[in-house]
Amino acid sequence: MLAFLRQMLSQTPWLWVAGSICLGGIIHILAVFSIPLIAERDAWGRLSAISTVNQMYVLPPVTEGVAPLPMMAPDVTYAFCRFDLTQQNVLLRLVLAEATWMVAIYGRYGENFYFLTGAEARRKDLRLLLVPRERLARETVTEKTEEGEEQIIVITPSLTGIVLVHAPVRGKAFVRPIIEAMQDISCEPQKETDAQLLASDQDGDLAREQRLRARSEPRKGTRNYR
C-alpha cells in the first residue's frame, strides 16, 4: 500500500496540480463577485415580476405558496416600492402607526442603508425624500418643504432600490386594519416645487405648462398585490 502511494506521488504532475489550484482560486473569486450582478432571482428580480417602479404595493398576508420573497415573516404585513431615481427624486409618505412598524430602504443589490422604527420616529406620519448622492450637490433640498412640512432626506447610494415597510401582526384579527392603514403609504416621483418650475425657464413655456398640469393631477394610491 505504502509503495503504491509512493509510486502515485512520484507520478503526479505537481506543476499541473499547482496550476489547477491557482486557476481554481481565480474562478472562486470571479464566481463570488459576479453572483450579485448576474443573479436573476434576487429580491429586485423577484419584485420586478409583480410591480412597476415608483409605486407602493401592499402585500397580502404571507401564506404557504404565496410569498414574493423567500422566508418572509408570516406574522408581518409588508408593503414595498421599487424606486427609480433616474429622472426625479422619490417622495415616500408613510405612517408608522405603532412602535413596532418599520421602514427599511435597500440599494439595488439588497444592501440596507436606512432603517427606522415607529419607536424612534418623532411622529407617526412621515415624509421621506429619496435623493441620490450624485445629485445632492446640485439640488436644493431642505428638511422643510415650501409648505412647511417636515421631511427626512434619505441619501441613496444608488439610483434604484427597494423600500420595504414591515408591520408586525399580533393575530389574524389585526391583519385587515393593518392592511387598510398601509393603503395610505405612497411612493411616487417628487413633484417639482414652484421655485424649480420658475428656474426652468430655459425649457420653454410648453414644457413648463406640461409639468404644471402633471403636478395638479391627483396622487396615485397604493395597489394590492395579488
Next chain:
Amino acid sequence: MPVLLKFFAFAALSLVLGLGSAWYMIDAGTALTTTRFGAWEIWHREGMIDADPYTQARTARSGRLPVTTATALYFTARHDDDGYTLTSSCDYEIIGRSINSLWWSIALYDSNGDLIANKAERHSFNSQNISLQSNGEFRIAVSSAVKPGNWLPSGRNNDLILMLRVIRPVNAARTTRTREPESLPQIKRIDC
C-alpha cells in the same frame, strides 16, 4: 500521462475547486462570515452596505431582504442542540425567555424556506402573541401532532428551518462581535 488528459484533468480540478469552494462558502458559511450559538447560526454582516463579498452573494442568491445586523438579527437553525437535522419526523421543544428587544419572532419553514401548510394556519410566535409561563419562560412545541400551548405544526416529510428574528435587540453589537448571545432559545429533541 498524455498532455490532453492532463489538460482535461487540470480544467476539471480547477472548476471543482473554484466553484465548489465558492458554493460552500456562500451556502454554508465559514467562521469568516458566520457565528454559531448552539443550534443557531447568524451571518454577522448580513444586509450591511459594506458586507463581505460572500455575504453579498448569499443575499443576492437567497432573494431575501435582510435588515442590517446593526439593527436586526436573523438567526437560523437547521439542527437541534445535539446537532441532529431538524425534521418533521421528530418532536422538538424550543425553550427560552423573552428576548430584550423591540420585537422578536420565531417562525418555522421547510428546507426550501416555504411555510408549512397546516389547518391551524400557524407558522410562528412572536413577542406580542406568545404565551409565557409564570416564571417568564416560553416553551414552543414543534410537532406534526397537535400539542397544547404554543404549538408549531411541522407537517410531514419535511426537513425544517427555524428562524429567529430580533428587531432592535438591546445588545446587538455584543451578540455579533463578542459571541455572547443574551440567551438564545434551546432546541431540544423530545421524541422521534
